[in-house]
Amino acid sequence: MMVAAALYTIRRLLGRLRPLPFYVTSRFPNTLDSEQNIDQTVICFKATQVPADLVDKLERLALVDFRTREGLACLERAIRFADQLHVVDTSGVEPMDSVQEHRQLFLRGDVVTEGDCAEKLLQLSSTTEEEYFVAPPGNIPLPTREDRASMLKHS
Amino acid sequence: MTQRRPETGRALVATGNMAACAVLGTAPPLHVNKLSCLFYRKVCDVHRHGVARRFRSTRVPDQELVGVVGLEVHAQIRSSTKLFSAAEVGFSAPPNSLVSFFDASLPGTLPVLNRRCVEAAVTTALALGCTVNRKSLFDRKHYFYADLPAGYQITQQRRAVAVDGRLVYSLLGGRKRSQVQTKTVRIKQIQLEQDSGKSLHDDQRCQTLIDLNRAGVGLMELVMEPDMSCGEEAAAAVRELQLILQALGTCQGNMSEGQLRVDANVSVHRPGEALGVRTEVKNINSARFLSRAIDYEIQRQIEALERGEAVQNETRMYDSKSGHTIPMRDKEGLQDYRFMPEPNLPPLVVYEDRRSVPEGAGPGAVVLEALRESLPELPSARRGRLVRSYGLLPEHSFTLVNEDGLMEYFEAVVKETRKEPRKVIGWVTNELLGHLKQHNLSVSDCPVPPSALAELLELQEAGHISTSVAKQVLQLMWMDPGKGAQEIVREQDLGLVCDSGDLQSVCQRVLDSNPDQVRALREGNKKVFNRLMGLVQKETKGRADPVLVRRILEDKTS
Helix, strand or coil, rough: CCCHHHHHHHHHHHCEEEEECCHHHHHHHHHCCCCHHHHHHHCCCCCCCCCCCHHHHHHHCCCCCCCCCCHHHHHHHHHHHHHHHHHHCCCCCCCCCCCCCCCCCCCCCCCCCEEHHHHHHCCCCCEEEEEEEECCCCCCCCCHHHHHHHHHHHH | CCCCCHHHHHHHHHHHHHHHHHHHHCCCCCCCHHHCHHHHHCHHHHHHHHHHHHHHCCCCCCCCCCCEEEEEEEEEEECCCCCCCECCCCCCCCCCCCCCCCCCCCCCCCCCCHHHHHHHHHHHHHHHHEEEEEEEECCEECCCCCCCCCCEEEECCCCCCCCEEEEEEEEECCCCCEEEEEEEEEEEEEEEEECEEEEECCCCCCCEEEECCCCCCCEEEECCHHHHHHHHHHHHHHHHHHHHHHHHHCCCCCCCCEEEEEEEEEEEEEECCCCCCCCEEEEECCHHHHHHHHHHHHHHHHHHHHCCCCCCCEEEEEEECCEEEEECCCCCCCCCCCEECCCCCCECCCCCCHCCCCCCCCCCCCHHHHHHCCCCCHHHHHHHHHHHHHHHCCHHHHHHCCCCCHHHHHHHHHHHHCCCCHHHHHHHHHHHHHHHHHHCCHHHHHHCCCHHHHHHHHHCCCCCHHHHHHHHHHHHHHHHCCCCCHHHHHHHCCCCCHHHHHHHHHHHEEEECCCHHHHHHHCCHHHHHHHHHHHHHHHCCCCECCCHHHHHHHHHHH
């Protein structure tokens, strides 16, 4: 899910594409390994090299780690994979958001059937206090790339 | 695609903190929905002109700077369960007791939309004259915050449930605050979204406690266009919205419990010119503070420009103690919400009428026709009806509608007495409301039921007691509920003294002991007459029949 979200962001940041239907990108991680699926000949965009500061921004946004050479290569392959979509002629076709678009959205009655399971939920948390979950104070922004690298080295 | 301004989304986070403060023990005022017409009292033009005059003396602009105010209102939907889960909605329940697995974002859980929440949003939209989108879409808006466990909020970014409405509200203006000025603010859209959990900050131990009871509660976010110009207008608009939501039953509208949360976008400009740089003011938890915060912010911006400084596009927090707005700690510049379509929810479809509901949609489909038909009488219509059918003044109709239950009380009294409604209204809005305010009670807690007040007014109308005695009796009824007006009058011997002989002697006594006044009266000073009347009433403890006293005094002094 994180990779898919990140991919969605990349597309917007690169500003080359209109937003991708989500279901396409969500399927992406499964097909990532089968590089042969990607038809290299039809890809007309070559700008799949991702600049370091863009990677940094993505990491900060998505809290996904692309640190390694493999990570970056994976990201670039992902973009290349998605770029295949440009080959398809979609003129005159209304874009879809979801394959369930024409399904009825089920509406639930307003009756309480859930909740009252604080104990069960709190068990899942490493730190709790009384009936509260405990989190660090405020948002701690992800450190800059350099600090992050040294932090991870020591961890 | 509606491009939402990046700052607006912080609402959730900030309000989370604010509400947490409330939990921590800054005592919230109890009867916030009874602010009545406090904000009608202040004249915003005075403030603005004051500022403008000062401004003119330093530089020479053609036109004065005026404030421009737009609001974003988050209204908690009044429902039994949350927007996407069947966990209960409740205020001040034990922490994390009202949380489902979905609300805690456990893997494998999916959102199931609550029909009641959709109907509440659509009903509100209809009452505000919005165009309801037949098809609306859900999106994910990402932010990383501990009280938002999924890391995103499900909201409606691309196509909201309703757009293009208007809120008509009124201000009382003019010298005697009796002129009703009607204004309109456009409503850009109404969207459904999830509320966040609450964070309690423990500074000493450097940690944050998270309560997810509120996480996932349904919100209607109403985005208003910048059509207002001062705090008084904004407060009146919010008050009207509050009344509408309460009449519809779609939101309880209690600001101190965070059921209605308002963020204000404030800028200043010269009329006709482009809008100035705006700031967003948060942390406003009452209508009075809203008005003050906005007026402070307008003045601050005008003064900044006056000094030749620029207004920064920033988020500011209202500090109710100092009455100032202060910049919030600079959050990270990166504010990309990574909006994306919510993959787990197909589009939400509402239907115009029963016939257009396709087969298979089930009985649960949301039908506009049915919701439109069940719209209750709205506050503006109520006021209009009160003015028309009882001949009340508009300001009285405001007081009756503003106070929860007061209109019903008034109508019940009118039904049981022959007294004219126009005479009853003073008793209800002055005497009764005064007593209620003094004892900090709501109408539903009033110890004097409408029938008892009606009985009292009957006695006065029939001439059995005087007005001042009636007021005394009301006081006694208040202290000793259950005792009828008639009973009190009999016990305390408060009935009107109509005996001519008794009154003759009282009047004579008063005249004898005030020879100066009598002389003044005979010399033509007519004002003295009322003073003598007053003295007679004082002697009789307000029980003397005023008509008789007048006649006797006239006879004796002519």
